[in-house]
Amino acid sequence: MTARFDKATGRYVHLDILGTEHRVYFEEAGEGIPLLMQHTAGAHGAQWRHVLEDDWVTSHFRCLAYDLPYHGKSLPPTGPKWWTEPYDLTTEFAMAVPLALREALGADDPIFMGCSIGGLLALDLARYHAKEFRAVIGVEPSLRVGGSRRSMAGFWHPKVSNDFKASAMYGLMAPQSPEELRRETVFVYSQGWPPAFIGDLHFYVEDHDLRVEAANIDTDQVGVHLLTGEYDYSATPEHGLAAHQAITGSTFEVMEEMGHFPMSENPERFLDHLRPILENILADSRPV
Amino acid sequence: MSFDFFAVVRRLPALCAEDGEFQMTARYWNGALRLGIDGVGVEVTIVDGVAVATADVRGDPEAAGGHVGFDGPGRLWHKLLAPVPEPMHNDIAPVQYLGMRRTGDRDTYWQYFPAIRRVIDLLREEGVRIMAREEASAEKEQP
Numbered sequence: 001m002t003a004r005f006d007k008a009t010g011r012y013v014h015l016d017i018l019g020t021e022h023r024v025y026f027e028e029a030g031e032g033i034p035l036l037m038q039h040t041a042g043a044h045g046a047q048w049r050h051v052l053e054d055d056w057v058t059s060h061f062r063c064l065a066y067d068l069p070y071h072g073k074s075l076p077p078t079g080p081k082w083w084t085e086p087y088d089l090t091t092e093f094a095m096a097v098p099l100a101l102r103e104a105l106g107a108d109d110p111i112f113m114g115c116s117i118g119g120l121l122a123l124d125l126a127r128y129h130a131k132e133f134r135a136v137i138g139v140e141p142s143l144r145v146g147g148s149r150r151s152m153a154g155f156w157h158p159k160v161s162n163d164f165k166a167s168a169m170y171g172l173m174a175p176q177s178p179e180e181l182r183r184e185t186v187f188v189y190s191q192g193w194p195p196a197f198i199g200d201l202h203f204y205v206e207d208h209d210l211r212v213e214a215a216n217i218d219t220d221q222v223g224v225h226l227l228t229g230e231y232d233y234s235a236t237p238e239h240g241l242a243a244h245q246a247i248t249g250s251t252f253e254v255m256e257e258m259g260h261f262p263m264s265e266n267p268e269r270f271l272d273h274l275r276p277i278l279e280n281i282l283a284d285s286r287p288v
Numbered sequence: 289m290s291f292d293f294f295a296v297v298r299r300l301p302a303l304c305a306e307d308g309e310f311q312m313t314a315r316y317w318n319g320a321l322r323l324g325i326d327g328v329g330v331e332v333t334i335v336d337g338v339a340v341a342t343a344d345v346r347g348d349p350e351a352a353g354g355h356v357g358f359d360g361p362g363r364l365w366h367k368l369l370a371p372v373p374e375p376m377h378n379d380i381a382p383v384q385y386l387g388m389r390r391t392g393d394r395d396t397y398w399q400y401f402p403a404i405r406r407v408i409d410l411l412r413e414e415g416v417r418i419m420a421r422e423e424a425s426a427e428k429e430q431p
Binding site: 154157159160161163164166167168170171172174175176230231233 | 313372373375376378379380381382385394395397398399401402405
């Protein structure tokens with residue numbers, strides 16, 4: 001019997017991120033324009049598995065889905081005593097990871113696509129690293145989510161298991177999305193290092209704020225494309241619209257019958273929204 | 289919601305007894321889940337993760353460990369339990385921004401959120417079954 005393999009292959013790369021060496025796991029499939037893909041808070045790159053398997057996408061794009069340090073297969077660095085201090089994801093660190101990957105993997109002039117924290121990060125990269133990316137695709141983006149992590153203590157509390165945050169993600173998805181894929185998305189959430197999710201929310205609700213700087217994003221230099229799921233009650237369609245209105249030249253679409261995790265909760269429909277964006281980027285593409 | 293909300297909540301011991309997901313997520317739960325409309329509710333007693341009985345109640349549950357509840361206007365329950373809920377109305381978490389009040393013990397809410405979330409599914413599914421039966425019998429009665 002012949003084994004059936006997915007397109008994606010996984011590898012580790014050693015990156016210098018803000019002066020510390022990190023061993024970062026990524027999965028790769030396809031050839032063409034590099035497409036870096038960032039997962040949501042507290043999760044890992046498996047959320048992109050359907051995009052990595054898409055024939056059209058992988059025939060035009062070199063897809064690179066990575067696990068942030070402390071997530072998935074990207075274990076904490078050896079050296080720093082990371083267990084002695086709180087884990088809080090910062091904008092600076094989040095931006096440094098795709099920048100280091102781009103350099104290390106020879107992923108010249110790439111597209112960056114991220115969801116949730118990745119959707120916010122797409123906008124930060126467009127603002128502060130426009131020269132390094134040809135385009136960004138922010139999925140569930142926001143200029144400012146806001147809020148306080150004090151009210152979210154249950155996401156990392158000695159009396160509460162990882163089941164809480166995993167189950168809470170279920171309601172962020174659309175009821176129309178296939179049940180088995182919603183369950184898979186929840187499953188991915190249940191796998192994380194317990195403090196990772198609340199630590200990532202430092203970036204999501206507290207550190208990221210582009211309300212003033214968004215107007216300085218130059219879409220002549222870096223394309224900005226925004227997609228928001230109709231059922232996302234965290235980074236809502238109103239958040240996406242506000243970002244779109246603040247960034248002249250950006251594109252924006254509300255994806256009906258989808259929620260906060262479009263690429264994993266309903267990949268088929270997500271790809272229907274993603275392909276036209278990628279086709280436009282291809283049409284405008286400069287030589288790799 | 290063209291079904292009797294309280295009647296369906298009273299069916300929870302039977303519905304939960306047949307549901308593997310509830311049984312797994314409610315493990316070790318001792319206490320009660322109270323669901324109400326404008327202060328009038330039904331409380332489901334839970335012993336070792338098994339929904340054993342219901343009682344008609346008024347007001348909020350005690351804030352002791354194991355006890356949690358939700359109270360809101362009927363129109364909000366109606367939207368939450370719709371066969372295909374609208375955005376912001378598809379889960380017990382976002383409706384708390386829209387007027388659903390969480391009562392009882394906060395930690396119990398976090399600990400048993402997966403079970404509570406499943407209870408909402410069970411109420412919705414039972415409501416759909418009731419509406420389908422009523423529709424079918426109405427069609428039969430037509431000359």
